[in-house]
Amino acid sequence: MKLLRFAPLLILLVAGCTQETASPDEAATPNIVFIFTDDHTARALSAYGSVVNETPHLDRIANEGMRFNNCLVTNSICAPSRAVILTGKHSHINGQLTNGNRFDGAQQTFPKLLQAAGYETSIIGKWHLQSEPTGFDHWQVLIGQGPYYNPRFLVPGDTVQIEGYTTNIITDLALDWLGTQRDVSKPFMLMYQHKAPHREWHPGPDHFELYADEDIPEPANLFDDYSNRASPAAEQGMTIARHMNAENDLKMSAPRSMNEEQAAAWEEVYGPRNEEFRAANLEGDDLTRWKYQRYAKEYLRTVAGVDDNVGRLLDFLEENNLAENTVVIYSSDQGWYLGEHGWYDKRWMYEESLVAPLLVRWPGKIQPGSVNNAMVSNLDFAATFLDLAGVAVPDDIQGRSLKPLFLGETPEDWRTSHYYQYYEYPGYHCVERHYGVRTERYKLIHFYTRDEWELFDLETDPMEMNSVYDDDAYAETVAELKMELTRLREHYAVPEDERPTGPCIPNERGAPIRQ
Numbered sequence: 001m002k003l004l005r006f007a008p009l010l011i012l013l014v015a016g017c018t019q020e021t022a023s024p025d026e027a028a029t030p031n032i033v034f035i036f037t038d039d040h041t042a043r044a045l046s047a048y049g050s051v052v053n054e055t056p057h058l059d060r061i062a063n064e065g066m067r068f069n070n071c072l073v074t075n076s077i078c079a080p081s082r083a084v085i086l087t088g089k090h091s092h093i094n095g096q097l098t099n100g101n102r103f104d105g106a107q108q109t110f111p112k113l114l115q116a117a118g119y120e121t122s123i124i125g126k127w128h129l130q131s132e133p134t135g136f137d138h139w140q141v142l143i144g145q146g147p148y149y150n151p152r153f154l155v156p157g158d159t160v161q162i163e164g165y166t167t168n169i170i171t172d173l174a175l176d177w178l179g180t181q182r183d184v185s186k187p188f189m190l191m192y193q194h195k196a197p198h199r200e201w202h203p204g205p206d207h208f209e210l211y212a213d214e215d216i217p218e219p220a221n222l223f224d225d226y227s228n229r230a231s232p233a234a235e236q237g238m239t240i241a242r243h244m245n246a247e248n249d250l251k252m253s254a255p256r257s258m259n260e261e262q263a264a265a266w267e268e269v270y271g272p273r274n275e276e277f278r279a280a281n282l283e284g285d286d287l288t289r290w291k292y293q294r295y296a297k298e299y300l301r302t303v304a305g306v307d308d309n310v311g312r313l314l315d316f317l318e319e320n321n322l323a324e325n326t327v328v329i330y331s332s333d334q335g336w337y338l339g340e341h342g343w344y345d346k347r348w349m350y351e352e353s354l355v356a357p358l359l360v361r362w363p364g365k366i367q368p369g370s371v372n373n374a375m376v377s378n379l380d381f382a383a384t385f386l387d388l389a390g391v392a393v394p395d396d397i398q399g400r401s402l403k404p405l406f407l408g409e410t411p412e413d414w415r416t417s418h419y420y421q422y423y424e425y426p427g428y429h430c431v432e433r434h435y436g437v438r439t440e441r442y443k444l445i446h447f448y449t450r451d452e453w454e455l456f457d458l459e460t461d462p463m464e465m466n467s468v469y470d471d472d473a474y475a476e477t478v479a480e481l482k483m484e485l486t487r488l489r490e491h492y493a494v495p496e497d498e499r500p501t502g503p504c505i506p507n508e509r510g511a512p513i514r515q
């Protein structure tokens with residue numbers, strides 16, 4: 001037993017000194033498949049205990065690998081998250097502060113470093129960074145957000161339109177590249193990236209009727225009134241009640257058979273509005289509940305499309321003898337609100353949008369069915385991919401490799417606090433700029449252009465309904481967290497955000513009305 005216990009250490013020492021003498025197993029460079037979605041909350045993944053849906057294929061990755069419960073993004077919005085993943089650097093370093101920026105593809109990225117180390121690199125699906133992909137041997141990407149049907153792809157020097165459902169097509173293209181196009185003499189890195197389940201949630205033909213005869217459970221805080229928090233929470237434009245449109249989000253108008261004049265006449269004859277009347281003339285909370293069902297079902301149907309296609313990919317790896325030596329990683333660009341706080345969308349440092357799903361399967365290395373609670377981040381992905389490939393992680397990368405965590409060894413000096421900053425204001429949904437620090441128990445948020453603060457005690461208030469920033473009992477905690485925030489801002493070299501801000505008023509779709 002003692003010999004066995006020390007065997008991994010011995011192998012590490014040998015591998016560290018002379019690569020040639022490493023065992024064949026240690027020397028093998030794994031392939032990497034990075035499965036990525038857009039806006040998929042962990043709360044809509046049964047591996048995380050979802051109460052609203054089942055994701056049997058994504059769950060396979062967790063069952064055969066490791067589930068991370070604490071994967072926190074640095075800036076909860078689409079393009080910035082992608083830039084963080086490519087560079088391993090915070091938004092203020094990689095330049096992608098908001099969706100409005102154009103990614104600087106001339107800078108160092110992990111695909112370039114993998115390519116230089118002999119990996120075949122490929123990205124298929126959603127890119128969303130405006131500039132053309134760099135560092136990839138093969139790329140076929142959606143133009144901008146891309147549609148759910150009949151997508152047009154950007155390829156080097158051309159565009160190609162393919163008929164069908166985008167989630168299925170991205171998988172077809174990925175399997176075709178894996179099966180017939182790649183250089184089989186090299187290890188590969190495939191970024192297989194879906195548009196789904198991004199707004200405006202058009203399901204595929206296989207899932208039109210899914211959930212047709214059932215109600216999706218509502219979150220407990222669907223009717224949040226945003227009291228007991230700083231002013232920005234109430235001023236956003238991302239509510240299910242007021243900022244969804246009938247045409248694209250809900251895809252039909254709410255039942256409303258009478259106008260107000262007719263309703264008044266009805267009341268004169270029949271008395272107060274009864275259950276039958278309310279069912280035919282939705283308003284108030286009833287209308288919000290109806291919108292939530294419409295929205296949640298469409299969202300979850302697009303998730304089901306992703307899940308089925310992930311199953312196709314996992315099956316393909318097994319059938320082609322690729323499963324054993326391929327690390328499969330599943331994540332999404334941020335979390336998402338599936339009705340929590342009455343919202344859809346993301347952006348906030350609150351838990352639902354701060355936490356991204358992260359599932360990793362690595363046969364023979366990661367213990368099947370394992371769970372990891374360490375505070376990890378999309379900032380760590382680039383360093384992880386490089387480390388898996390045996391490539392030295394450059395000093396300027398700000399994240400840390402998760403490889404030791406995969407192997408069951410969380411380093412003693414692993415982070416215990418996480419830095420977050422969101423910049424896109426004025427902008428879509430009018431979520432105020434903020435930065436903050438999250439520790440295991442607390443979260444301190446600074447809405448810095450207004451100099452307003454929030455503190456949440458996640459142990460007593462996991463839904464973040466009551467800021468205790470002004471509570472004297474937490475004065476010491478506030479002081480400690482402010483010091484930690486200052487330390488993190490210095491550590492990551494965060495400059496003051498001096499871009500002009502301005503008023504932001506959302507219209508009925510959540511888009512800002514410029515003034």
Ligand code: CA
Nearest residue numbers: 038039078333
């Ligand atoms: Ca996104």
